[in-house]
Amino acid sequence: MQTTETTNEGLKRGYELTLTAKEIDAKIDAEVKKIAPQVKMPGFRPGKVPANLVRKMHGEQLHAQVLNDTIRESVDALMKDKELRPAMQPAIELNPDYEQGKDAKVTVDLEVLPQITAPSIEGLEIERLMVPVADEAVMEAIERIAGSNKSYKDAAKTKKAADGDQLIIDFVGSIDGVEFEGGKAEDAPLVLGSGTFIPGFEDQLVGVKTGDEKTITVTFPEDYQAEHLAGKDAQFAITVKQVKVETETKLDDEFAKNLGLEGMDQLKELIKGQLEQETGGLTRTAMKRSLLDQLAAGHDFAVPQGMVDAEFEQIWNQLLQEAAQEEDADKAMKEIEAEKDDYRSIAERRVRLGLLLSEIGQANGVEISQQEMTMLMTQAAQQYREEDRERFMQFIRQDPMAAAQLRAPLYEDKVVDFLFDKAEITDREVTREELEAAIEADAEEEKKPAAKKKAPATKAPAKKAPAKKAAAKDEAKPAAKKAPAKKAPAKKAESTEKKPAAKKAPAKKPAAKKAPAKK
Template identity: 75%
Template sequence: MAIKQTTNEGLKRGYVITLTAAEIAAKIEAEIKKIAPQVKMPGFRPGKVPANLVKKMHGEQIHGQTVNDMIRESVDGLIADESLRPAMQPAVSLNEDYEEGKDAEITVELEVLPEIEAPSTDGLKLEKLTVPVSDEALEEAIANIAGSNKSYKDAAKTKKAADGNQLIIDFVGKLDGEEFEGGKAEDAPLVIGSGAFIPGFEEQLVGVKAGDEKTITVTFPEEYQAEHLAGKEATFDVTVKAVKIETETKIDDEFAKNLGLDSLDKLKEIMTGQLEQQTAGLTRTQMKRQLLDQLAAGHDFAVPSQMVDAEFEQIWAQLQQEAAKEEDPEAAIKEIEAEKDDYKAIAERRVRLGLLLSEIGQANDVQVSQQEMQMLIQQAAQQYREEDRERFMQYMQQDPMAAAQLRAPLYEDKVVDFLFDKADVTEREVTIEELQEAIEADEEAEADKAKKAPAKKKAPAKKAAAKKPAAKKAPAKKADDKEEAKKAPAKKAAAKKAPTKKAAAKKPAAKKAPAKKAADKK
């Protein structure tokens, strides 16, 4: 095997690895001898099939697998021998005119991580903006709980149901006159106007009285979770057993006890903690932006273009999704298109800061424990169907790249926490509006700083990526990307009773929002 370096410019590296025909032939012969004892052929005793017949029968398959194995081993050896730190999966290709009996030339192109001197963590100064829980906010939160835990009492028998009234009903759903699974219930509570049932169901019950029987006709939404019902017209035979009116909810110790708590004071204590937790996330976001600004101010080094492209693609995909939800999607997309270069600059800044945080973490022995990693994998597995969770967990254990991507956000948070502990932090109380304004100002500042960053030397034109050999599939980037390398199992669909309105789909976990949302219209 011979290795020749073809590119060494900035962070780009290129190599050509030559596997001689003799090396390949020797490897194939060794492989045939290894498998020959396991081959069965009529007319020969087990383990006695001649090697030349094994080669005749399976030679093409053995040759292909052997070459792929040698490519993988040679690339891994190159990375180890040259002490390379690939930024992303190398692009690997076999010369197109290769055939058995000839030398094989493997082209390897990659970008390496930059050498970064670990920055000093001394002298960091941060301001922590905190939002105290006001009496008004606490009262409003408890009032919201009371509003979602309304109590009702029986109305007069002659009372006609109206918006806000609660009905107790039995119903039987039918398709073409036949009952369908999940379309039947007894003593089901339904508040008219709540939107809890599919469109058209509640509206047709306005005006009914206790004891009434009514058949209503509705059409299930096209996107209904039960495929056999989606878009179908159905009838429901409804028996009204009671009409109830809302009673005033008194917020006192008895109300708290109905929620399973000892007293109203205990409820206030719990709600105060929850409100503090809600603003703690915003406080952390604002502190983290300050921290990153201070780190970015003192470091300006070249970053791998592939990593920048990948980060930009994530930002751009999210922006396009948000733009598509606007009242005028075409105008929103046109707006973000005009600022495309700004978002590319933001992507470069984020990659640089990510590498910087990684270097700080390694220099200070910040670790993600095996137990923490297992918890991460288990949490991620919950988004899949129960029968697919084990397969997902095995996939994460077998694919280091996928596991590293799952680990990255937690590792970054731990490095940030480490730096928070090292920093000189002063606290200042603000309102929630002031905290939100500070975060928005920081978002604008991130975009401005990214745009004002000095231009980097333009990288030389990249060679066209040749087709990768089968044995060297690129690992899937993230569960969201759903690349072909090892597809994650399909997500679990929620099952609900037929007349119940479809719940909003749970959003996947958390990609960072772009720093500057051009499509936002407040």
């Protein structure tokens, strides 16, 4: 193999590899000798088919296989000989006019990871914003649980149903006198005013009493999930079997026991733990932002644009999805378009921080254990059909890039935890609103160019960041955790060898279809 360097600019590298016809032909001969003993042909004893006939029979297939293997081996040798650390999958291309029997010229273009000196981890100072869980917050949460677990008792037979009352009804639906599938039920509970049934259904039952029979007419919405009913008028013959009124829910031991607990003390303890866990996650996010701000402030090195492009693509696709769900989608789209450059800056910052964290982790012996990796693979495999899960596990085992991508979030968290242990941390109590505002302020700060950045905010700003943009910046994550397949960088330098995937990952199982509503 002959190697010629064609590009060496910044982090970009380019090479032309020449694989001689003689080299390729010799490998085909070797393959012929390897398979000849297994080849069967009429007129020849097993294993006695002449090599020239074997080559004639299987030449095209063997040539394609040998050429593919030789290119892969040559690229691997190039990476090793030049000590290259690809940032992403190299672009490998065989010259289009190649013909069998001629030298093969292969171009290899890639970006390499920058050489980074492990940053100093001394002198890190982080403020931990703590939100104490008050008894009032616990009781408010319990009251919300009670509100979603209402109980009802039978009302007097003369009671006229009003909004908030529960009806137990039988109904039969028909269109033009013909019953339709899914339009019949017995002993169906319905709370008037809940909006559970299609528009107009509940309104026409206000004022009914136990034992009443009534036929109502409603129109199914044009976008109704059952296409054969969408937009059509339907009649429902209804029998009111019971009118019920809401009973007062007492927040006592009996209420807690109905939830499967021992009593109110256990319920309060459980709710307090949940609230502490929830605010603890916000506290960690704020601490992580502060940590990353300090790391970013002291480092400004070139990063691979391919990695930036992949990170930006993820951010941008998420923003597009969110904009499409807004009530005024066109306005939302214009707003994010106006800040497109800011989001590209965020992508570059995250990639740079990802490389920094990787360097810190390697320099300080942070690792993902085999047990942790197995756990990650098992959890990720749950996204696939049961019959595809083992195939997914095998795909991860065979593809270093896919494996690095899977372990990247956990590796990042372990490095962050390592840095928290090294930092000087001071605690300050704040309200939840102040904590959320501080995180939102940092999200807005992340969009600013480095030269214009100010110290990260730790107090509630007067104005909150727009909620619709928060999802793209909701955590101080340094790099995309689900970048596009075959483009995603192995953001952690634990795995720098990039090989083409031997197999594609199995398709994820489709979302379960929702059953038609009772509407």
